[in-house]
Amino acid sequence: MPPAAAAGSSIRSGSSLEVNTVVIDFSLSNEQEAIRALAHEFAEREVKPRAQELDRMADPAAIFPWDIYEKGNRLGFNKTLIPARYGGLGLGEVETCLVVEELSWADGGVGSTYFVHDMQLLTLDDHGSEEQKEKWFRACAEDPEERFFMSLPWTEHGVAGDLNPRDFAAGRVNNGPILPQEWAMRQVVPPAQQREMTTVAIDDGDDWVINGTKRFITSAGRSKLLLTSARKGADSPDMGMGLFLIPADAPGVSYGHIEDKMGQRLMQNAEVIFENCRVPKADELKDYMTRPRVRGGDVEVAAVFNGISRRAYEEALAYSRIRYKGGARIVFHQAVQLAICDMAIKVLTARLLMLRAAWQNDQKAGGTAHNGMAKVYCSDVAVDVTDKAMQLFGGYGYMRDFPMEKLYRDARLGPIYHATNEMIMVGQLTPWLASMDTIY
Ligand SMILES: Cc1cc2nc3c(=O)[nH]c(=O)nc-3n(C[C@H](O)[C@H](O)[C@H](O)COP(=O)(O)OP(=O)(O)OC[C@H]3O[C@@H](n4cnc5c(N)ncnc54)[C@H](O)[C@@H]3O)c2cc1C
Structure with missing residues (x-):
């Protein structure tokens, strides 16, 4: 038996095709x-x-x-x-x-x-x-x-047509609609020329000097340290970006509009504005762009939505056990049972995927797309489960003195932030799947 297999029990010991049982323990320590x-x-x-x-x-x-x-x-x-x-x-x-x-x-x-x-x-x-x-x-x-909290000022206003999205929402005129025949045209800007990031760090001796505005930033105005992205040099593409450690109260840093959000209101999101902010070169994360990212926080964001899903499931189950309609507690109606089972299956599978991805990260086994899968799946599950749970509350699900409307609002952020689920599937998961023989 090879040394690596010694801990497991061989079921065909001695044969050329040696299969060993491996203990898979799903319990927490x-x-x-x-x-x-x-x-x-x-x-x-x-x-x-x-x-x-x-x-x-x-x-x-x-x-x-x-x-x-x-x-x-x-x-x-x-x-x-x-x-x-x-x-x-x-x-x-x-x-x-x-x-x-x-x-x-x-x-x-x-x-x-x-x-x-x-x-x-x-x-x-x-x-x-x-x-x-x-x-x-x-x-x-x-x-x-x-x-002590840290923020990640990365996202920017970007453009909607030729306008800032808020100017567009305010009804300002765009530079003209895209013609229907143009929809079919595939317009791909080569990565070396992409400039969606307008925040720029200019080389100035021992420092970088940063100018630009970031949007939607979690804990902005509350956090103590900003891990800020900026293009290095006015002419560099987005790919020529750096990541800089900037104290939140550094000269040249200020905070703008605080977002009035649909849900998750106990976190704060605001603009971060950099005006001639001097950052010593020693405060750049030097190998951020050269070493592949392994642990990107995808699995921690999955955990947010698993918590919301589980709470919605528990609330709906408890309510369905006390609500009496149609001659029985509603938990005895088959349609309600189907919804409860569907929620339970999704809550459990989402948690298993999260734990699998987190465990793999802790083994430092190298980057896997299970992190991205966990983010996409768990956030989609939260939207689905909170929707089903709200339905089981009937009219009370829509009322603000019941828990479901908040859970639903809180869940809806999941597929949008961190990176949208579409972006993760297109940019991260599909290239990974294309290169793998097995998804296990
Ligand atoms: C509550 C909240 C907290 C946030 N916290 C932070 C933070 O702490 N730090 C930070 O930097 N950002 C933060 N963000 C920003 C968040 O990461 C972005 O909103 C998100 O990545 C989407 O970017 P966008 O809003 O510019 O949408 P857009 O990129 O304009 O997307 C619009 C639509 O186009 C689709 N789309 C865009 N690109 C592609 C593509 N390549 N392929 C397919 N579809 C595409 C999107 O899926 C979406 O449906 C936060 C956002 C919110 C709402």
Whole structure:
């Protein structure tokens, strides 16, 4: 028996075709279960009772519940992915997903605040220099205020036709419609010439000088560190981009419009404006564009939507067990049973895919597209499950004093942000599938 197989039991030992059983254990370890239970208990006690009221606040600038986040950070929720040698908890993506899932069970916006922060910790860990990690991981782990979050200013206004999307929405005139015969024309700009990113870093001695505006940025105005993308040089294409570590209160950084969102209102999203912002060259993530990205936070965003799905399923099941209609509790009606089973199957498969992707990341086995699959599937499931759960509440599902309308609004963000599910399928999953013999 080859050494690698010694731990398993051979079922055709000695033959040339030797098959060994491999133990697949789907249970959480005691430590993982303890972390999950801690996050759930916090979510139930601190987040759930206040989420609906905070979600209703009209002014998006007034919502961000620092007291909730500070308590969560004291428990270590913003430090799970920081290696222990920098003062963090040194946990993996499996444990981080369990935390994000439980927080999102209580409120998707709280879960998303943590997921976006976690995504930046992964990028810093994978692409940062030793000095950068020592400085910023420690700043997070030892923050006396327990307010350390990171943001990713990447997305920009872009254009709708020749207009900014908000100018378009305000009814300003475009430069003319596309003619129907042009729809069929495939217009692909070569990557070397693509310039959708307008934020530019200009080389100036020991510094980069950054100008530009970013949009929709999670935790902007609340976070302490910005991991900012910018094209290096006025003439460089999007591919000639760099990623820069910029303190949130650095000279030349300001914050603009705070978004008034449909859901996930307990996270804050705002514009970040860079005006002649000087960034020392030592603060660039040097190998970000040259080393392939392995851990991109896709699986942590999947965790947000698994939390929302599970909560919707639990609420709908509980309601269907007490609601009496048509001569029975509605849970005894077959149509309701079909919906409940469909939700349960999707909630479980989504969670398995998330855990599989997170576990693979923790094995450092190299990049896999299971991360992207988890993001797409889990966010689609959340939209589907919250929709079905709302249906089981009948008219009450549509009422704001019941939980379903918020869960539905919170879920709907999933296929849109991080990158749209279409973008992930086109840009990440299809090239991967085309190169693989098996999807397992
Ligand atoms: C609540 C929220 C939080 C966010 N947080 C952050 C953040 O922290 N940092 C950050 O940088 N960004 C953030 N974003 C931005 C988010 O990542 C983008 O909105 C998202 O990537 C889509 O980009 P867009 O809005 O420009 O849409 P567009 O790119 O204009 O997409 C419009 C439509 O075209 C489709 N489309 C676009 N390109 C392709 C393609 N190549 N192939 C097929 N279809 C395509 C899209 O799927 C979509 O249906 C956030 C957005 C929201 C709503």
